[in-house]
Amino acid sequence: MNTGSYVNGNWLHPKSTRLVRNLNPADPDDVIAEFPAAIAEDVQHAIECAQAASRGWRKTPGPERGRVLWRAADIARRRADEIARTLTREEGKILKEAKGEVMKGISLLEFYAGEGFRMHGKTLPSEARDTFTYTIRSPLGVVGLIAPWNFPWAIPVWKSAPALVAGNCVIFKPAELTPATATLLTEIYAEAGLPPGVFNMLVGSGSVVGEAMVHSPVLRAISFTGSNEIGGALYAKAAQRGAKVTCEMGGKNAVIVMADADLDKAAVAIHGGAFGSTGQRCTATSRVIAAPSVKDALVDRLVDAARKIKIGSGLDETVDMGPAVDEKQWKTDLDYINIGRQEGARLVLGGNKPGSSVPSSRFQRQKLSTKLSLLPTASSTD
Secondary structure (H helix, E strand, C coil), X not given: CCCCEEECCEEECCCCCCEEEEEECCEEEEEEEEEEXXXXXHHHHXXXXXXXXXXXXCCCCHHHXXXXXXXXXXXXXXXXXXXXXXXXXXXXXXXXXXXXXXXXXXXXXXXXXXXXXXXXXXXXXXXXCCCCXXXXXXXCCEEXXXXXXXXXXXXXXXXXXXXXXXXXXXXXXXXXXXXXXXXHHHHHHHHHCCCCCCEEECCCCHHXXXXXXXXXXXXXXXEEEXXXXXXXXXXXXXXXXXXXXXXXXXXXXXXXXXXXXXXXHHHHHHHHHHHHHHHCCCCCEEEEEECHHHHXXXXXXXXXXXXXXXXXXXXXXXXXXXCCXXXXXXXXXXXXXXXXXXXXXXXXXXXXXXXXXXXXXXXXXXXXXXXXXXXXXXXXXX
């Protein structure tokens, strides 16, 4: 696999002394990649290359741009198993979930390929007899895309595909925890025929690469998916210079269970919403508000379902849930368990002994971290 950053059609290794070290969260001895992080100078170089490539890409007919995405979808379908296994190996989610994410990304590529034929403007009635009024769609130029680690294939696709088919050039910053999946997407775009400079990937920290992107006057739009704290700061900085900014940030998602609810169906829905993708998604069910008359029966169902979850390496197809993405996230899980207990919540399953239901700091395979240790409904119903 290629590693590092990709600028103007070439893979490069920045001169940075800080290494990006990519580990399998289910097996810390499995080092997927190690390479120097991108620095601000690399970002500027990529932006200059994208700006130069923009002149030709914006003049490329929409249907032709769409055909590049269609070829990318075909290549991705041929490499679907490789993408899914790479995604599982570096992010941790189970292979079934990874395969579903890969197919979602392929469907997105196909949909946006068709958009190349649908770059419609409008004709509008004019008040003046000798005036013809109409609108057309034009690309912005160079745009910046910042993606998270929890959906390292689907989110980069749904950010990049519409940007590319509309005629924009892209500066893409994937999460440092998941550069391998991002690398596969970059390889696929290159094989599909994107000209050099149209799609550029820079792997590095948000404080270096992200900051350089946000402050660049060349980037006409920024798309960010991540935490509320970082997204809010990014929005303020980029919008101040007049850039278009879209932010998709964290959520606090509740399920409300009324007294007349079918508790078996409610438990299945809550279980899937809370524990799918190891709970590591902004749409995860993070609290349940239950009527007092059904609370205990609902908690019993949720505990019973949680006890049956088999945890382990996502590459094992008999496993139901993979590990937390890294040790920092695992410690965050434990911190929230402690916060809940301090605020009066009753812990009903796991979470109290590192090395048993949650892992040791080495993430041993038989002691994988999951949000299974904290029933997300317990604190909101006690």
